[in-house]
Amino acid sequence: MVISSPARAGTAAQERFRSEVRDWLRQALPPDWGPRRRPAKRLAERMDQGKAWQRTVYEGGFGGLGLPVAYGGRPASATERLIFAEESARARAPEPADIFGQFILAPTLLAMGTEEQRERFLPPIIRGEVMWCETFSEPEHGSDMANIQCRAEVDEDELVVTGRKRWNSLSQFADWTMLLCRTGAPDSRGRGITFALVDLRSPGIRIETMPMLTGDDRETEVFWSGARVPLDNVVGGLNEGWRVAMAAMTTQRSIGTAELVPRLAVVVQDLVALAARTEVDGRPAIEDPFVRDGIARCATDVAALRRTGERAMAAAAMGRPLGPEVSIAKLHWSESEQRLHKLAVEMLGLGGLLTRDDEAAPDEGFWAHYWLWTHALTIHSGTSEIQRNIIAERVLGLPVKR
Numbered sequence: 001m002v003i004s005s006p007a008r009a010g011t012a013a014q015e016r017f018r019s020e021v022r023d024w025l026r027q028a029l030p031p032d033w034g035p036r037r038r039p040a041k042r043l044a045e046r047m048d049q050g051k052a053w054q055r056t057v058y059e060g061g062f063g064g065l066g067l068p069v070a071y072g073g074r075p076a077s078a079t080e081r082l083i084f085a086e087e088s089a090r091a092r093a094p095e096p097a098d099i100f101g102q103f104i105l106a107p108t109l110l111a112m113g114t115e116e117q118r119e120r121f122l123p124p125i126i127r128g129e130v131m132w133c134e135t136f137s138e139p140e141h142g143s144d145m146a147n148i149q150c151r152a153e154v155d156e157d158e159l160v161v162t163g164r165k166r167w168n169s170l171s172q173f174a175d176w177t178m179l180l181c182r183t184g185a186p187d188s189r190g191r192g193i194t195f196a197l198v199d200l201r202s203p204g205i206r207i208e209t210m211p212m213l214t215g216d217d218r219e220t221e222v223f224w225s226g227a228r229v230p231l232d233n234v235v236g237g238l239n240e241g242w243r244v245a246m247a248a249m250t251t252q253r254s255i256g257t258a259e260l261v262p263r264l265a266v267v268v269q270d271l272v273a274l275a276a277r278t279e280v281d282g283r284p285a286i287e288d289p290f291v292r293d294g295i296a297r298c299a300t301d302v303a304a305l306r307r308t309g310e311r312a313m314a315a316a317a318m319g320r321p322l323g324p325e326v327s328i329a330k331l332h333w334s335e336s337e338q339r340l341h342k343l344a345v346e347m348l349g350l351g352g353l354l355t356r357d358d359e360a361a362p363d364e365g366f367w368a369h370y371w372l373w374t375h376a377l378t379i380h381s382g383t384s385e386i387q388r389n390i391i392a393e394r395v396l397g398l399p400v401k402r
């Protein structure tokens with residue numbers, strides 16, 4: 001069974017860029033980097049590798065692709081950014097650690113930050129020197145973000161923050177966070193929320209990790225007890241954070257197609273290879289009609305996601321900002337990842353449930369690890385139900401029943 005790459009040949013300039021990236025990756029990849037995403041390595045080790053890799057990317061001349069040169073970026077079209085992601089995926093390069101800074105905060109600051117904030121925060125992000133996280137959700141408020149309770153009082157030229165955040169990915173490894181807090185009246189909903197950039201080493205912030213199914217405790221709770229944040233770090237103005245948060249979430253939901261789908265395409269190839277060397281009922285799984293059908297579905301998902309990404313890039317090139325239609329990509333990408341890993345685990349039978357802690361686990365426990373992880377994909381960055389609501393109401397214009 002041959003699954004061809006969904007990448008299409010581009011213009012001569014794009015193909016030159018692709019060769020440049022390919023040549024650079026060949027000599028830049030760490031010698032100890034294994035053949036695939038390595039769940040066998042513990043999270044802390046993978047984060048160190050991701051942090052080192054983002055600095056290597058910058059030093060190699062590929063940091064801040066598409067971001068202004070004035071802040072240390074490099075001019076690049078959306079297609080070139082996709083080419084970089086595709087080639088990195090194909091070479092199985094490490095994933096950068098600072099997803100939140102590079103892919104969410106940087107575009108948000110460009111759109112809504114002050115010039116002073118861009119000059120201060122963008123260069124370290126582009127150079128890969130810092131790591132950011134996102135502290136929006138709370139124990140009682142995830143989908144209903146307008147209901148945020150974490151409180152911030154203005155005291156002269158600072159905010160004083162008190163409250164509790166939950167499900168904050170990778171905060172234990174981060175230097176800074178994007179915080180959403182309530183500065184308006186308790187019932188002010190979206191009108192009383194402020195978006196602030198906070199140094200996580202500030203006094204009054206405590207981070208605790210949460211246990212996860214995969215054994216990688218990547219989620220945290222962040223406790224705030226009088227942490228002080230300069231008002232200069234507020235993006236978009238006091239009580240104006242809703243707009244900024246919506247822009248950040250829109251960008252976040254579009255990351256899948258731009259950055260993660262190329263990696264998913266590589267996992268489909270791995271699935272084909274797995275099916276060729278796995279036996280089901282005494283014959284290679286690849287000959288099983290159920291498996292073949294499932295793999296074809298996964299390959300079709302990836303091809304469709306790539307076209308969705310291209311459509312968004314074409315719209316952006318014509319000056320149309322990202323809108324609620326990014327929910328289509330988020331929904332489809334997260335459910336596609338789940339389908340793919342579920343198929344692999346089903347194909348492997350009981351062995352598919354063995355994790356990295358078991359020596360007999362196929363592929364060092366890769367399939368079990370990511371199958372468990374993919375359960376989270378339809379929750380984080382907005383659940384599938386919320387994406388379906390957005391698509392129904394704001395993309396298709398269906399009547400809203402409350």
Ligand SMILES: Cc1cc2nc3c(=O)[nH]c(=O)nc-3n(C[C@H](O)[C@H](O)[C@H](O)COP(=O)(O)OP(=O)(O)OC[C@H]3O[C@@H](n4cnc5c(N)ncnc54)[C@H](O)[C@@H]3O)c2cc1C
Pocket residue numbers: 133134135136137139140141142143144166167168169170219376379380381382383384385386389
């Ligand atoms: C692995 C992981 C990583 C995360 N990372 C971060 C992070 O880095 N930063 C951060 O701030 N947050 C993060 N989150 C939090 C995430 O954004 C929330 O969990 C998510 O928005 C859902 O909120 P909730 O958990 O409060 O569930 P709820 O909002 O209570 O929802 C419970 C259920 O009800 C459904 N539901 C709720 N409202 C509606 C509605 N109006 N219509 C239909 N169905 C509805 C939901 O779809 C869900 O099935 C992460 C979560 C996970 C699991």
